[in-house]
Structure formats: C-alpha cells, structure tokens
Amino acid sequence: VNPDVIVVGAGIVGAAVADVLAAEGMKVLVVERAFAAAGATGAGMGHIVVLDDSPAQLALCAWSRRLLLELAPQLPDRCETERCGTLWVAENDAQLEVARTRADVLAQAGVTASLLDARTLADVEPALRAGLAGALLVPDDAVIYPPALCAFLLQRAVRAGASVLQATAVRSLTARTVTTDGRVLHARFVVNAAGVGAAQLSPELPVIPRKGHLVITERHPGTCRHQLVELGYMQSAHAVTGSSVAFNVQPRRTGQLLIGSSRERVGLDASINRDIIRTMLLRAIAFMPGLGELTALRSWVGFRPATPDGLPCIGRTRTGVWAAAGHEGLGITTALATAQLLAALMLERATHIDAAPFAPDRALPAA
Numbered sequence: 001v002n003p004d005v006i007v008v009g010a011g012i013v014g015a016a017v018a019d020v021l022a023a024e025g026m027k028v029l030v031v032e033r034a035f036a037a038a039g040a041t042g043a044g045m046g047h048i049v050v051l052d053d054s055p056a057q058l059a060l061c062a063w064s065r066r067l068l069l070e071l072a073p074q075l076p077d078r079c080e081t082e083r084c085g086t087l088w089v090a091e092n093d094a095q096l097e098v099a100r101t102r103a104d105v106l107a108q109a110g111v112t113a114s115l116l117d118a119r120t121l122a123d124v125e126p127a128l129r130a131g132l133a134g135a136l137l138v139p140d141d142a143v144i145y146p147p148a149l150c151a152f153l154l155q156r157a158v159r160a161g162a163s164v165l166q167a168t169a170v171r172s173l174t175a176r177t178v179t180t181d182g183r184v185l186h187a188r189f190v191v192n193a194a195g196v197g198a199a200q201l202s203p204e205l206p207v208i209p210r211k212g213h214l215v216i217t218e219r220h221p222g223t224c225r226h227q228l229v230e231l232g233y234m235q236s237a238h239a240v241t242g243s244s245v246a247f248n249v250q251p252r253r254t255g256q257l258l259i260g261s262s263r264e265r266v267g268l269d270a271s272i273n274r275d276i277i278r279t280m281l282l283r284a285i286a287f288m289p290g291l292g293e294l295t296a297l298r299s300w301v302g303f304r305p306a307t308p309d310g311l312p313c314i315g316r317t318r319t320g321v322w323a324a325a326g327h328e329g330l331g332i333t334t335a336l337a338t339a340q341l342l343a344a345l346m347l348e349r350a351t352h353i354d355a356a357p358f359a360p361d362r363a364l365p366a367a
C-alpha cells in the first residue's frame with residue numbers, strides 16, 4: 001500500500017512534520033539519506049529563542065516556542081530541556097535602546113521580556129566583564145538537545161504508524177513520486193524537508209548553506225545561568241554575504257559551555273576554519289574573560305539551510321511538491337510550528353498564523 005505522505009529528510013523539521021501528519025491519521029513514510037539528525041539538527045546549538053527580525057519570524061518563533069514549552073513535560077530527560085532564558089547583552093547605551101525597542105516588540109507578540117540595568121546584569125551573571133550597559137532578559141527562552149528532540153518526535157510518529165527508511169538517499173522527486181536508488185515510491189503528498197539538500201531535489205527552493213562553527217568546553221558548572229548573546233547577533237545573523245561572528249554562550253546541563261556563533265558562505269566545505277574559531281573565541285572572551293581559562297574539548301561545523309529573506313519555505317511549491325525547508329539558524333525553535341502550519345495548508349484548514357510570508361514561491365530579494 002502506498003503511503004499518503006513521503007517526507008524526505010529526518011532532521012528536526014522532517015521529524016516534526018512526520019509526527020503531526022501521523023497524528024492526523026495519515027500513513028507517513030520518512031526517507032533519510034543517512035540517519036535521524038545527521039544534518040544541521042545534530043550540529044546546531046539547540047537554543048529555543050524568539051527572534052524578531054520580521055513580524056513573520058516573530059510570529060513563527062513565538063508560536064513554536066509555546067508549542068515546545070507545552071510539550072516539555074512529556075519530553076524524556078535526555079532532551080535536556082532547560083528554561084534558562086536568554087540574556088541579550090548590551091555593550092553601551094545605544095544597544096540598550098535597541099533592547100528597549102525589542103522588549104516592546106516582543107511584548108506586543110505576547111513574549112515576556114524585560115530590561116536589566118548594569119548592576120542587575122552583573123548580579124545575575126557575574127562572569128560577564130565589568131562595564132556592560134545592561135541586557136534584555138527573555139525568561140521563557142530555553143535550551144534543548146536537538147538530536148534527542150528529533151528522536152522523540154520520530155519515535156512518536158512511528159508509534160502513530162509512520163515508517164522510517166534510513167540510509168536511503170533520494171535522487172529525485174516530483175509532486176507524487178520519490179526516486180531512490182532502484183525504487184520509485186508513490187504517495188499523495190511529497191514533503192521536501194531535506195535541509196541544505198532541499199534545493200538539489202527541488203531547484204525552485206532558494207535554500208543555500210550557511211556554515212557555522214561551534215566549540216564545547218570541559219565541565220565548569222555555574223559559569224553562567226542564561227544563554228548569553230550579544231545584541232549585535234541580529235546584525236551578524238542578518239548579513240547574508242561575507243562571514244560574521246557573534247558572542248553566543250550556552251550553559252549545558254553537563255556544566256559544559258557551548259560557544260558560538262559564526263556564519264560563512266562557503267558552500268558545503270566542512271573544514272574547520274581556525275581564523276573563524278579564533279575570532280569567535282576572542283569575541284566570547286571579550287564578554288566573559290574567565291572563558292580563557294577553560295579547555296575547549298571539541299569544535300565542529302554545521303550548515304544552516306538559509307534563504308535570501310531569512311524565512312523558511314513552508315507550503316506547496318509551483319511543482320506541487322510540499323516544502324518545509326530553509327530554517328537557517330532557527331529550525332530547532334521553529335520546527336513544531338512549521339509542522340502545524342504545513343499540516344493545516346495540506347489539509348486545507350485555517351492556519352494559526354499568516355502563511356503567505358513562508359510561501360515557497362514568494363518574491364525574494366536578490367541573494
């Protein structure tokens with residue numbers, strides 16, 4: 001019997017889509033080239049964060065974070081869910097003004113946020129350097145271990161009747177077929193959730209890789225309590241061309257610190273760029289001088305599936321294929337809402353948020 005839906009890719013987005021569609025009673029087949037979370041999902045940081053680069057991004061993040069916080073009590077311990085909050089650190093008064101504006105924008109979307117003055121910031125995060133201007137606190141942001149969340153969603157889909165074919169590369173697809181080596185699979189719906197591999201299968205999708213480096217330290221519990229990000233991160237994340245780094249430090253439950261973040265457009269070159277790592281670590285040490293005393297255990301790279309306007313492609317493309325790809329640095333945060341939005345469009349129901357900004361065939365700025 002043919003499945004109703006074939007989902008290509010078992011990253012966090014494919015897993016979330018499979019979970020929602022299987023719960024709807026559809027017969028789902030997930031086809032994955034390698035194994036679950038083998039792509040960006042296994043390489044990322046797992047910061048569940050509301051960004052507000054555009055109203056559409058804010059709406060998707062806020063909705064998805066709410067879905068994740070609702071799901072949190074059901075998640076197994078290995079997901080390492082921590083509602084640690086984000087502190088957006090301001091270096092000067094001008095940045096604190098930016099923080100004030102962002103607090104208002106977030107509040108309008110129902111996202112709690114408040115400003116901390118310099119003294120309060122120093123009290124809550126004493127490892128930060130002296131002389132910072134303050135911070136924007138977003139207390140309901142969280143941290144999660146992405147491969148474990150991906151596995152949870154996939155297993156729940158399987159319990160609802162989905163099947164997963166791993167180690168099976170998809171060579172081509174159409175609106176109703178998926179071709180692997182030696183097999184043509186048929187379904188009513190085909191969903192392309194192949195992350196940075198999405199455009200190879202559906203050239204109409206404007207998804208390009210943006211490389212990121214991460215570094216993890218030895219265990220040093222208590223160094224910081226929140227995910228710490230510099231306010232300049234938004235500018236860094238915005239720059240579509242060139243390379244950029246920003247201070248971004250995450251406390252893991254193990255007591256380790258996960259240090260990011262960088263962005264480069266170098267295709268799928270997976271080599272470690274020592275200059276980028278050095279710049280990234282110097283930036284982190286500039287904000288947290290004590291980091292220089294810790295040993296870095298490991299560094300690695302991953303590829304964010306980016307689009308020219310910073311929004312994912314969610315919906316039906318002009319070829320009839322369904323897309324759930326292009327989540328750049330927010331796919332862990334936005335996977336649950338992506339899956340709900342895609343399911344509503346597929347099942348021709350009202351959508352919880354406006355789907356138009358995510359239409360795969362929308363007009364895009366030149367890359």
Ligand SMILES: Cc1cc2nc3c(=O)[nH]c(=O)nc-3n(C[C@H](O)[C@H](O)[C@H](O)COP(=O)(O)OP(=O)(O)OC[C@H]3O[C@@H](n4cnc5c(N)ncnc54)[C@H](O)[C@@H]3O)c2cc1C
Nearest residue numbers: 009011033039040041044045047170195197212302331333
């Ligand atoms: C360094 C870094 C830090 C990040 N930090 C964060 C963060 O803090 N918070 C956050 O929300 N997001 C973060 N992200 C982004 C997040 O990881 C991604 O947006 C998300 O993982 C994308 O999920 P995906 O399922 O679309 O893609 P992927 O996880 O890449 O999954 C796609 C899957 O498709 C498979 N595939 C590809 N081509 C084929 C094919 N032809 N046939 C079969 N299978 C195929 C791949 O093997 C892969 O498993 C970060 C990313 C990076 C790289």
